[in-house]
Amino acid sequence: MANSCSCFSFLLLLLFFHFSFGRSQLEVNYYSKSCPRAEEIIKEQVTQLYHKHGNTAVSWLRNLFHDCMKSCDASLLLTSANGVVSEQTSSRSFGMRNFKYVNTIKDALERQCPSTVSCADIVALSARDAILLLGGPRIEMKTGRRDSKQSYLPVEDFIPNHNDSISLVLSTFESIGLDVEATVALLGGHSVGRVHCVNMVDRLYPTVDPTLDPKHAQYLKRRCPTPNPDPKAVLYARNDLDTPMIIDNQYYKHILAHKGLLHVDAELATDPRTSPFVQNMASDNDYFLQQFSRAILTLSEADPLTGDLGEIRKDCRFVNPS
Numbered sequence: 284m285a286n287s288c289s290c291f292s293f294l295l296l297l298l299f300f301h302f303s304f305g306r307s308q309l310e311v312n313y314y315s316k317s318c319p320r321a322e323e324i325i326k327e328q329v330t331q332l333y334h335k336h337g338n339t340a341v342s343w344l345r346n347l348f349h350d351c352m353k354s355c356d357a358s359l360l361l362t363s364a365n366g367v368v369s370e371q372t373s374s375r376s377f378g379m380r381n382f383k384y385v386n387t388i389k390d391a392l393e394r395q396c397p398s399t400v401s402c403a404d405i406v407a408l409s410a411r412d413a414i415l416l417l418g419g420p421r422i423e424m425k426t427g428r429r430d431s432k433q434s435y436l437p438v439e440d441f442i443p444n445h446n447d448s449i450s451l452v453l454s455t456f457e458s459i460g461l462d463v464e465a466t467v468a469l470l471g472g473h474s475v476g477r478v479h480c481v482n483m484v485d486r487l488y489p490t491v492d493p494t495l496d497p498k499h500a501q502y503l504k505r506r507c508p509t510p511n512p513d514p515k516a517v518l519y520a521r522n523d524l525d526t527p528m529i530i531d532n533q534y535y536k537h538i539l540a541h542k543g544l545l546h547v548d549a550e551l552a553t554d555p556r557t558s559p560f561v562q563n564m565a566s567d568n569d570y571f572l573q574q575f576s577r578a579i580l581t582l583s584e585a586d587p588l589t590g591d592l593g594e595i596r597k598d599c600r601f602v603n604p605s
């Protein structure tokens with residue numbers, strides 16, 4: 284009797300684990316039955332878009348960062364409508380672009396598998412495919428993320444600012460499971476894309492940040508000739524002049540040479556907690572790429588909605604009508 288009883292409790296325990304944890308996990312190839320070509324369709328669209336507008340790939344990488352710091356649930360993609368205020372309206376989102384092409388990817392999926400593939404998985408997989416197109420590593424990602432029904436403002440609570448202290452940056456990333464080494468690797472995302480003058484002028488005016496290489500500062504002042512750039516003007520500088528569309532360790536060489544664009548980039552090279560990793564990544568591209576893969580994977584699995592939570596949005600810009 285005692286035996287069958289403990290057996291029964293064991294079964295109950297199994298059931299409990301099954302329902303409380305088992306079904307709320309991301310899986311490899313989650314769409315294998317419901318939409319077998321899902322991952323291929325995303326890859327095809329991301330590749331076509333990259334050949335038409337190369338900077339879409341850069342955007343998919345930045346989108347992963349902005350979406351997943353809170354929860355990988357496509358909250359970032361919601362536009363302002365029906366009581367939702369978009370995360371895209373925050374000053375932290377300045378310069379984000381190409382959102383309209385997310386719809387191109389989603390439309391291709393909806394044609395084959397209506398209401399099946401989440402916008403959150405589009406954010407994750409488009410970043411994964413973009414990284415490969417930008418010369419970065421091939422990353423195996425799980426799927427099964429679901430979409431939020433809300434946006435999260437203020438994003439300032441989870442997206443650091445260009446001039447935040449490295450201590451704040453490290454603790455923010457640590458809160459989603461990224462250690463110092465992974466955080467240093469993730470900032471390697473700044474080896475592609477651009478920075479607008481509004482995010483740099485405080486290092487140039489009224490006096491030039493003494494930690495900036497003087498020649499580079501001159502170049503940046505030519506790019507950003509006034510201390511008060513018109514926020515609507517598109518004055519910007521490239522993150523990485525040598526290989527602006529390649530994810531590589533050039534970023535670390537630059538910041539060690541005092542040519543980082545953002546205050547956080549510069550701090551990464553000098554802070555005693557981060558600089559040993561910066562030096563190793565600058566001298567070993569394979570090591571950088573390996574750490575970058577690990578960090579992207581962790582970021583892409585940050586607190587997703589799974590199981591019965593959230594929904595599969597029909598249009599990534601809007602919560603489904605109830």
Ligand code: HEM
Binds near residue numbers: 445475
């Ligand atoms: C401390 C953390 C970070 C801060 C403060 C930060 C800040 C910024 C800022 C201010 C810009 C320039 C926006 C503009 O003026 O147009 C930018 C661009 C960018 N960031 Fe970050 N970022 C951080 C981390 C990351 C991470 C972790 C990734 C991805 C792994 C990333 C990917 C990008 C990309 C790809 C761009 C270029 C976007 C484009 O050219 O369209 N950033 N970031």
Ligand SMILES: *[C@@H]1O[C@H](CO)[C@@H](O)[C@H](O)[C@H]1NC(C)=O
Binds near residue numbers: 444482
């Ligand atoms: C950081 O930059 C913003 C402008 O982007 C500015 O308003 C703020 O005062 C700066 N913070 C610090 C600590 O310098």
